[in-house]
Amino acid sequence: MFSIMTRNTTLDPQEPDALDEMIVEFTEANPAFPQLLLAAERRRILLRTLAEQRKGRKLSQTRVAAAMHTSQPTLARLETTAADTKLSTVERFADALGYSVEYHLVPAKKSKRRTGVVVET
DSSP, X not given: OOOEEETTEEEOTTSOOHHHHXXXXXXXXXXXXXXXXXXXXXXXXXXXXXXXXXHHTTOOHHHHHHHHTSOHHHHHHHHHOOOOOOHXXXXXXXXXXXXXXXXXXXXXXXXXXXXXXXXXX
């Protein structure tokens, strides 16, 4: 268990907060919401991983954006937001770094809904 200290208060991870309440509310409106949230998190992890690879190779956003046939501000948004990015854009980002994106279909009942991203070098 952990707690987060902020100014004069301690946040207890066991107590529901506004985000927890929003998730419950959205799930009541759309029972598929938790799965949508997990899918968005996996996309965010993938985009962050690509951004880390770019930085690790000391490549500028401008250079990678040019290889993707897009603009530097577009790449900056891609790296810093959790937008619902098109697969073709993610594939161009990976390609500009020398990677390809592979997809694996797994029966939903057997899926572990892994959040990790595998980067082979």
